[in-house]
Structure formats: structure tokens, C-alpha cells
Amino acid sequence: MIIIIRIGLTGWGDQEDLYAHRTKAKDKLALYGQFFTTVEVDSTFYAVQPRDRMARWAAETPDSFAFIVKAYQGMTGHLRGKPYFNSTSEMYNAFRESLEPMMEAGKMQAALFQFPPWFDCNRExxxxxxxxxxxxxxxxxxxxxxxxxxxxxxxxxxxxSFLKEQGWIHSVCDEPQAGQGSIPIVPQATDPEMTLVRMHGRNVSGWHQNGAPNWRETRYLYRYNEEELQEWKGYLEQLQEQSKDVYVIFNNNSGGDAAANARMMMDLLDIPIKPFPDKTIVEEEPGPEQLELF
Structure with missing residues (x-):
């Protein structure tokens, strides 16, 4: 059995390490696919995406590429304000239908249901x-x-045991240890085919800043060092013994650190990666000096 570790990032639009100066937004996913073999689609959390957009994303990526698609916020208890859908069934049907183009292309790896900090362990x-x-x-x-x-x-x-019984793929997380609204590292698979790993960083002070003016910009502000990633190399080796495929998503991009950390992890695992582009902006040569006639 071939065991695969795939490494990618949350989203592709703001991963500036990957793109040359002035790269157009419409070209970024195709370029992203030259560096990584998987990505987490985060925009689906905020709105169920149109089928044609999902089909375009599938078409713009290599044949072996795989998408992790985040579940719409109304399906995980995050939604605040008026629901867009008339019923729960309508919401789920719309989300399922939006996934069909990626599934038909063989690129839909999993839908990710991330439940909120107030979703505690109880019977309901x-x-x-x-x-x-x-x-x-x-x-x-x-x-x-x-x-x-x-x-x-x-x-x-x-x-x-419940996750195994119900057919859920376990997300093993690295995140700040900041009380009840955070979880420990639990390197256990619940599905023999796949385990998902999500690297959120370890910014303890920024973890519970919901409602602060810039909390989205600071929550995942963290760069892993080599020692921390070496620790995770050990966890990934444990997970390889439990699941056929392990998907690792770096979400620590508040300061643009995700791509660099993903590359560091790939180096530790001896996974080849294309060099990132040179970010140096070349200034244009001045034109011939104009004669001052007036």
C-alpha cells in the first residue's frame, strides 16, 4: 500500500510567497497547483459556491490535485443573522450540489466540518x-x-470510537492551548483512508480575540520553528501507520507564514517542492533623457 502525505494551505488567494509581483487573482490557483497538491477551500464557509465556479477550480488544477472543502457556516452553528436558505434540507442540498463538479473530476477529497468553541460534548x-x-x-x-x-x-x-462508527475523518489539530475553546494534539486516526491535520499556529494571546477589530489578522499570527515541525514529523509518522493518506493544511497565515512553514515541513519529509519565485521587484530602466526645450 502506498502511503501519501500531502501538504497544502488554507486558500490560495493571499499566499503571496507563491506569486510574482502583480500576479492576477484569476491566475493564482493554477500557479498554486505547481507548488502544492492540495488546498483547503475556505470561501465555502461564508457562502455556498456556484457549481460553475467549483468546476472552474477543478479544471484549473493538475489531475492529481485534491480539495478539502470547508462546510458552509450554517451547517456548523456559526451563522449569525438571517439564514440565506429556507430550510436545513435546502441548505444541505445546495452544498452537496456545489460539490458535484469536484467529485466528478475526482478532486473532492473531503468536506470539512469545523464546529465552534461552544459546540461541547453533550447528547444533543x-x-x-x-x-x-x-x-x-x-x-x-x-x-x-x-x-x-x-x-x-x-x-x-x-x-x-464514535467518529469511527459514524464514518468521520478525524482532524488532528495544532493550536494554542488556551482553555476550553481549544483542543489538544490527538494523533489518532478514525478512518483508514484519510486523516486531516490542520496547523493553526500557537498564538495563545490572539486565540480568543473574537470581536476585536483585527482578530482575523492576528489569530493565526505565528511561524513554526524547525523544532516544532520536527515534533510534528513524529506525529505524521504515527498517523501514517493508521491512515493510507495524511493531509496537512497550514492555516497560520495572518502574517503570511503558512507557505514558508509548509515548505519547511516538506523539506523535513523529503517531499520535493518547486522553488518559490524571486520577490525582488526589478525597477524599470529610465528612458533616454528628454531635452529641456522650454
Whole structure:
């Protein structure tokens, strides 16, 4: 059995390390696909994307490319304000339909359901996870918790067993250890085909700043050092023994660090990577001096 580790980033639009000066937005995904073999689509969290856009993204990437598609916020309890859809069934149907072009292209790896920090371990939420899995039947789904109660004490093994039973792909996370609204590193697979790893950084002070004017810009402000990534190399080797494929997504891009850290990890794992472009801006040579006639 060939075991694969794929490494990629959350989104491709703001990964400036990858693009030459003045690269157009429409060209960035195709260029991204020259560096990495997977990406997490984050825009689907904010709005269910049109089928034609999903089809275009699939067409712009190499044949072996794989997408992790983040579930729409109304499906994970994040939505605030008036719902766009008239019913839960309509919402799920729209999301499933939007995934079809990527699935038909063989590039849809998993839908990622990231539940919020207030989604704790209780009977009501466990039943909700069962319902979500039924609504997403036939589509591989990864799950990420943000509340520590799912992994505390005896609940850890019960949570992992439940995920196996329900067919959820476990998201193993690296994130700040900042109380109940964060989870520990739990390097355990729940699906023999795939495990997802998400690298959020370790910015403890910025983790619980929701509502602050610039919290989105600071929450994932962190650059991993080589020692920290060496530690994660060990975790990835553990996960390789449990799942056929391991997908690693770097989400620490508040300061533009994700691409550089992904490259460092690939170097540690002996995964070849194309050199990033030279970011030096070449100034244009001045033209011939104009005669001052007036």
C-alpha cells in the first residue's frame, strides 16, 4: 500500500510567497497547483459556491490535485443573522450540489466540518453529528472540534470510537492551548483512508480575540520553528501507520507564514517542492533623457 502525505494551505488567494509581483487573482490557483497538491477551500464557509465556479477550480488544477472543502457556516452553528436558505434540507442540498463538479473530476477529497468553541460534548450535539453524517451520506467528511470536552479524560476514547462508527475523518489539530475553546494534539486516526491535520499556529494571546477589530489578522499570527515541525514529523509518522493518506493544511497565515512553514515541513519529509519565485521587484530602466526645450 502506498502511503501519501500531502501538504497544502488554507486558500490560495493571499499566499503571496507563491506569486510574482502583480500576479492576477484569476491566475493564482493554477500557479498554486505547481507548488502544492492540495488546498483547503475556505470561501465555502461564508457562502455556498456556484457549481460553475467549483468546476472552474477543478479544471484549473493538475489531475492529481485534491480539495478539502470547508462546510458552509450554517451547517456548523456559526451563522449569525438571517439564514440565506429556507430550510436545513435546502441548505444541505445546495452544498452537496456545489460539490458535484469536484467529485466528478475526482478532486473532492473531503468536506470539512469545523464546529465552534461552544459546540461541547453533550447528547444533543452528538445527535446533531449523527444527523449531519446522514445528510452528507456518500461524501467523505472530516470533523474538527474546538471545545476541549470532546477529548477530556474518558471522553477522548469515546469520541474517537464514535467518529469511527459514524464514518468521520478525524482532524488532528495544532493550536494554542488556551482553555476550553481549544483542543489538544490527538494523533489518532478514525478512518483508514484519510486523516486531516490542520496547523493553526500557537498564538495563545490572539486565540480568543473574537470581536476585536483585527482578530482575523492576528489569530493565526505565528511561524513554526524547525523544532516544532520536527515534533510534528513524529506525529505524521504515527498517523501514517493508521491512515493510507495524511493531509496537512497550514492555516497560520495572518502574517503570511503558512507557505514558508509548509515548505519547511516538506523539506523535513523529503517531499520535493518547486522553488518559490524571486520577490525582488526589478525597477524599470529610465528612458533616454528628454531635452529641456522650454
Amino acid at each position: 450535539n452528538v445527535n446533531e453529528l449523527r444527523e449531519v453524517r446522514l445528510r452528507m451520506e456518500g461524501i467523505p467528511c472530516a470533523i474538527e472540534f474546538r471545545h476541549r470536552s470532546w477529548y477530556e479524560d474518558a471522553m477522548r476514547e469515546r469520541t474517537l
